[in-house]
Amino acid sequence: MFTYYLDLARRSLRRTPVLTGLMVLAIGLGIGASMTMLTVLHVMTDDPMPGRSAQLYTPHLDPLPLDHKRRGDGPDPTADLTWPDAMALLAARRGVRQAAMAGGSLLLRPERAGLRPFYVAGRYATADFFALFGVPFERGGGWSAAADAADAQVVVLSDALARKLFGAGNAVGQTVHLGEHDFRVIGVTADWAPKPLFYADQTGTQYSDADLFFLPLSVAVSQKFQVSGNQSGWGKGDSMSLTSANMSWLQFWVQLDTPAQVAAYRQYLVDYSAQQKALGRFQRPPTNAKLYGLMGWLAHENLVPNDVDLQLWLALGFLFVCMLNIVALLLAKFLRRGGEISVRRALGARRRDIFVQLGIESALIGVAGGVLGLAIAQLGLWSIRQRPDDYARLAQMDVPMLLGTLALAVVASVLAGLLPSWRACRVAPALQLKTM
Amino acid sequence: MEIRPILASLSKHRIPTVLIVLEIALTCAVLCNAVFMIGQRVSAIRLPNAIDEHSLSMVGLSGTDEKTAGSDIPRNLAALRGIPGVQAAGAISTLPLSHNNWGWSFGTSPDVSVFDKKTVNFSLFFLGEGADKALGLRLLEGRFFNADDYADSSFGSAPLPETHVTLVTHSIAERMWPGQSALGKTYYTTSHYYTVVGVIADVLRPNIDGPGEAANYYSAFFPMSAEGSKGNLRRYVLSSAPGDRDRVMRAAEQKLDELNPNGVTKSAIYSDMRDQYFADMRSMAWMLVLVCVVMLAVTAFGIVGLTSFWVGQRRQQIGIRRAVGASRSHILQYFQTENFLLSGAGVVLGMSLAYGINLYLMRHYEITRMPWYYLPVSAIALWVLGQLAVLGPALRAANVPPVVATRSA
Structure with a gap:
């Protein structure tokens, strides 16, 4: 029966090519626009560390004085940690692994002839950074906690930077002149850049950034290297020193494998805050201390720009307009076939049969519209990739979104066909047949 | 034109009528808001900025030793001024x-603190000698900085300049001292104070919020000596005839590379920097335009499709009307009036929907209230669209010969 209905639907659609074309075009455009924006939203809210994100947590403390008033438009000072707090959390070793980090941009003077000095963005971090995030190495490795303590001038380069500086040769063991200091290369990472760069400070362009070097945080602090990202100070007359207890600028991540560990760490943060409050350093309630999971933290930061949200609403509104359009056209089309339907009814077809037949016709339009929509969505994503936005280059469709596009098209057109099919299968056969 | 028969006929096709009205309403609502958002972006892209945008180019220089800035900057500037076509050159912070924003909040009384809600956030610009002329700042009142102002200014350990004179924009003057002359007035922060020596025409900040915000122009300028600049005079601005900008910029970059072998230079023409700043806004505006056009097209096709079917369905009735004396223009008018009524119902519903959507967007996104005239303008646009869309099917209807009446359907 299905193939018969399919054949009927094909014939019926062919009889009105212009109208069919309009309906396919409408659903294709609506689906294309919606799927373009849904795909953008999907890649922007995707898990940056699949398989590892469930174990990664970031602790946040509230060291602000009671009378501190945050400006409405300013960044949140409690989004980052101060140097003393980060060092205390690090020394406590309550997590399976933990690392403190901050971004920085340093001047690099290449020794290779023909290369002018240039600025390069990277990360100052503590030893566990690489194991914590599972950074893959091409050669060599990270540094030890002992190197952190000894302010060792060592650096890990990304493969892109290593290739730029040393060509195809082995970079490990070479020296890099970074921030007016010499660093010994001890490792080269394989291509690695989580999207978004979730561990970076929230002020950056997190979808297009990547770290090109990694060096010990202790060195960055002792050499007073420039720190990129937000630095919020609240001390009165206090200098803007990186080790100040009244300036937050560090990001901190910890690995916690079991729910028990998570609960224990949460308790530890409250206890730590209470202890700091007892010492007179913290003034606010210790329960202000928070522990976010990776995905929870991304949701809290809300990295999706308002424009992307608005574009999604616009696209969905557009899809709705297209669907209304199709409902109206299908209704006109089906009702005009009252004669044909009445003959089928008179020959014994049940209402349900008519309903299924017309439903299949709507679904067929949906399939054609879905294929067209897929092409339009690819075109839309291509045009987004040409745009200057931070997230533009990520706009690629994966298999679930591809299947989702077809499914959405069929669902939308079947939904659009419901009302017309229902109306059409309720025509009174006798009345119709009499007028024929 | 009698509208009662039209209404009677529409009430026979209640569901398609409601659907097409809903489609027009939704199109109208989305169109209003999208056009409003396009307008907002266009006015942001066009925000005036009282510097000589079209004669300006810039070379940034970093990586040089801050300690020798006192001799390096004058030497670099002398070399830049020697480039043919350069009319003025100066060093500036941003x-x-x-x-590249350096913000700080100030108040009008000496006892303010940084956390005070009554303070106003300014963007600070530090000018080296000659930079005011190179930028083409326009003085409205008072004076520019003199040689003594420049010589007396430096950076100490505080993140604020050690000087006591300042130039403010007209918008700052209006915000801090409404209705008074700002000249000679002083603004304060916890440890520093600055006295206004001149008011200049509105210059945009390094980062702006949205169009229509006076805060976009809260730019304050301070003098800065080369020796005391602590690495904060890193951008060299050059003014030249618009046709010379490319050549001047490349020559300047080359000159600075030669003079500062350890430095890193980065050059740009100012109008390109401005375009760059608004690039994502521009692409969003184009994308909104595209959606509007496609949506209008879909709606128009919907009207064409539905009216065509009604015409097909009513061929016999049309034939009968023609046979009993209706002229072609009567038939044409019938369909046009019908569409006028449908569009009318659609836009009335659509305008209230548009207003509702705007209220929702205002609450959840940084969007301002839509001016009222967007509503009637999009209503008229949809009315016109409807009439154009219906014209084809209506003409076909008008061409139905009266003899059809005698045939069976």
């Missing part, structure tokens, strides 16, 4: 729309 430029409008460069994203």
